[in-house]
Amino acid sequence: MLPKAYSPSDTEDRIYQLWEETGAFHADAKSKKEPFTISMPPPNATGQLHLGHAVMLALEDIFIRHARMQGKEALWVPGTDHAAIATENVVIRLLKEQGMKDPRKELGREKLIEKIAEFVEQSRGTIRGQVRKMGSSCDWERERYTLEPALNRVVNEVFARMYKDGLIYRGHRIVNWDPKLQTTISDDEIAWKEETAPFYTFQYGPFQIGTSRPETKFGDKYVVMHPDDERYAKYKNGDTFEAEWINGLVRATVIKDTAVDPAFGTGVMTITPWHDTADFEIAERHGLEREQIIDFQGKLLPVAGEFAGMPIEKARPLVVEKLKEKGLLVKTDENYLHNKATSSRGGGTVEPQIKLQWFIDVKKEVVTWKGKIMSLKQIMHEVVHSGDITILPDRFAKQYFHWIDNLRDWCISRQIWWGHRVPVWYKADETYVGITPPEGAGWQQDTDTLDTWFSSAMWTWSTLLDPKLAVDHSVTLEELLKRSPDFQKFHPTTVMETGYDILPFWVARMILMTTYAVGQIPFETVYLHGLIRTRDGRKMSKSDPDSMIDPLDMIAKYGTDALRLSMIVGQSPGADSRLYEEKIGGYRNFVNKLWNASRFILLQCESAEIDPHDIELFDQEGLTVADQALLSALQDLVTDVTAGLAEYRLSEVGERLYSFVWDYFCDWYLELSKGEANYAVLLHALRTLLKLLHPYCPFVTEEIWTHVKPEHAKLLIQEEWPLADEAFKNKDAFDQLQVVIDIITAIRKLRTDHQVPLDSHPEVVLVVQGKQDSLVDQVEQIVRMARIGALKIGSKPPQGEVASAFLSGIEVHMLLEGLVDKDKEKANLLKEQESLVAYAQVLRGKLENKQFIERAPHQLVSAEREKLAETEEKLKKIGERLGSL
């Protein structure tokens, strides 16, 4: 027999192993079934499972398990990410901790990469194990890695093609330079932090200019103002003048540009094109000279004269001091609030620099999509706009369009070593771009690597390529796609499930890259989940360990099923949600409830000497009202759950299942079955519930299944999804059962209202109007559940001390043998009378309203009439009873 409480820790690993060994996760590319594919967003190969992964895995596992049970060929491709900057940083830090001063210099490129690869290899097992812990039913035989050779081939090839198409170019552009990490980072990797800094106004020739960064001003020789600013109307574009400046006289030129806000400061500024994005753009427009002031270590260059070699933070006050001595400082505003760019990768201050970088041109119209020539930007817009790709919830489509509108060329080169190296080779003035190094001696490969999102952008399809074929360079990409059965069968993928925070980083770029490279959309639906926050709504962050909930701790304590439910139910898509232990505990209780309900059914079978495995079907003859009502309700449940899952309404479906199991199945049906059980119906209902619940809580359901399944049935994970059978729908049975439930509830209420001791069993008389034949069948159960002595169905209320309750069509009278407290009964009746009078008034008001009668739907009007009649009937009875007291 099953133990009293369900123990996840004794069950989960065993069940997972069982699934894996039976090949339940494996998808077949040759199958004729309709494909259903998910590409798992790859966690960092060196990472630790956190709640973000946990929600992602839970959601995707629900989609996949449901699809699989529905008879689709369900493939979930797992994988890990090499996480370029993040991983390189970790390893460098570790090496430093081991006593190395500058690992890059000491080891050199090849050796450091080896070290990192070694580290990744060692630590990758951790995340794999943790993904399994969540119950993820992904196809491990197809596990992929973003830095594997097959992916490298595709990355190189797509790079080369884009280069040939003129979509990838190399240019001097202003980039976000992180002096601490010594690399470029993308716009999306910048974290803006608000800070207060002094804002200085200096005299610069005839103008006053404002700046918060005087240390960059050494090379400034342009003053810029708005063309319509009347204060400066007498200066013309191109006028020159001399100005005394930090290190002596400079010759400056006037530039008129609309980028200047006349209302800010004095409406005049000098520009530093090498170290400021906006300034760079002004310089581009007017063809101005630009000069580097700060080097890549964050120190001033010789142009700074006496300040050369100084770190910028140190130079700032000294420069101000010098200008002040020269009498050029007009004023200082100490409370200037501005946003400072910091690197989200390493936390250092980002210093814009001009560097030779590789870019993807998103505006060039050279790509063919659906017979039209478009830019990458236009395609990205088109596929979502046309509905080829659906974004859920749809408000994120707006955000996506907004992001595309603001999209600039994408800088894809990074000055780190861990990643896909830029497939470009140089020899003197020659440049070669290709999949493999060029023939001949003297070629040097570009030292940069590619942005990690460049390779992740190909994730949905590169992971479906035949890995052996992919490294054969004589096979063209078109051939490769054609000859990869997985790609042919499973791409485009069905749904991409990920956090809304990487909609621009990743989702948009997958769309860009996949439409370009393989001419298909990467996925049909994008389902975005929200962030999981702490109970008081804060972000969980590593810097605040108390705020963190470790999913593995929660699994150890409450079980995977409970954790999964607590993250899915009550979470609406795209919205942040809060998680705390009590919530998980609540779902642990639910899992246990399900366990015990099953245990009870098995106990029933045991005492009746029935082996559940022998029972396949139930007999449709001789079903009680309760059985019929249950079967009917079950059909509705199947319909609702199936429809809800098809529309990705996971939270709603979860709640529906929760309340069905607990409130209906356990609290009513199982209670009623204590009088007289129909084992076959019990088993049928339980099996159906297990199937419906399996995607949400796979472990308990599979474990229970082994005890209750029909003898020849497969594992639950491989079972067929239930179909609703109209034949079992029986509204009458349901209504009749409701009457029984109402009677029991009324009797219980009378007992507590009059404080009838539990050990006394009063007699109850029901006065029934109309036909209530079905009641007779249920009498025994009513007697037992309501703990009454005898139940009679009569035509008149009994004489004597009686407490009464009035249902629609039925009066319940309880003989109290002197136990009744008249004052108490009177008080209760008065209270009920009050609420009924109020209700009747509301109804009457409605029905007296002509417009309501004319315009509201007819069914609604007649329903309201019926309700009023019932209410008035009840009031009449109460009045009579009150009169007799």
Add this chain to the structure above:
RNA sequence: GGGCGCCUAGCUCAGCUGGUUAGAGCGACUCGCUUACACCGAGUAGGUCAGGGGUUCGAAUCCCUUGGCGCCCACCA
């Protein structure tokens, strides 16, 4: 500056295209170890649905407006 959300019981949240006296879970309170489950059962209390205005026979739901909170994008020297 541009955009997108949110404000419903003490707490966390459902309430879809307007239609019963607004729901759930947790918490609180009162009973209860009744042939699965105290990780339980039966009950009770608790809300002018952020404020104001409008449309409508009818608004938590649609429109306008005020206030508070949050997020995304852009970034101004």
